[in-house]
Amino acid sequence: MSVVGEEQGPGSLPWTVYCDGSAMPNPGRMGIGAVITAPDGSRHTLSQATYITGCNNEAELRALTLALRDLRERGATVVRAFSDNSILVEQLGAPGSEPVAPIVRLAGLFDEARALIGSFDDVRLQWIPRHRNGEADALARAALGFGPKPPARQSRKRR
Numbered sequence: 001m002s003v004v005g006e007e008q009g010p011g012s013l014p015w016t017v018y019c020d021g022s023a024m025p026n027p028g029r030m031g032i033g034a035v036i037t038a039p040d041g042s043r044h045t046l047s048q049a050t051y052i053t054g055c056n057n058e059a060e061l062r063a064l065t066l067a068l069r070d071l072r073e074r075g076a077t078v079v080r081a082f083s084d085n086s087i088l089v090e091q092l093g094a095p096g097s098e099p100v101a102p103i104v105r106l107a108g109l110f111d112e113a114r115a116l117i118g119s120f121d122d123v124r125l126q127w128i129p130r131h132r133n134g135e136a137d138a139l140a141r142a143a144l145g146f147g148p149k150p151p152a153r154q155s156r157k158r159r
Helices: 056-073 086-091 104-118 134-143
Strands: 015-024 028-037 043-054 078-083 122-127
Touching: 015 056, 015 134, 028 056, 028 134, 043 056, 043 134, 056 078, 056 086, 056 104, 056 134, 086 122
Parallel strands: 015 078, 078 122
Antiparallel strands: 015 028, 028 043
16 A cells, blocks of 8 residues: 555556545535546546534545545545645655644544555555645535635736
8 A cells, every 4th residue: 555656567547536525614514525537437426415513624534535435335446536635645644744743633534544545455645736626626515505616816916
């Protein structure tokens, strides 16, 4: 298992997952979303509201674990996961990153995510900018009854 690292050998094509979570207000109701793409190009989406309240970091973590459980059921062995939550990526131990103090309140959920990651042959988790995770974000927000976020406004610099 690797969280981020070397290339895999031939024969194991990766499944791709983009995951995101929302808490409204923060903390508050949580919505989770994920976009899963199989090696053959078929796409699956997950969008779910939770029955508990939590913060945005918890929602992000729950989105990843829901997606990993779904991937296990689909028979995936190699996964490339993308999240716009740097805390999630740091807590799950991206190679080369400095050790991060655990978030005590979420320790059990992080342990569950690590166990799920360990059940695959190869998992790489990578941080991406928020604007590259719009579809998963829209699914998380839709689970709570909200529309997608408006696009970021371009700032114009004066000369």
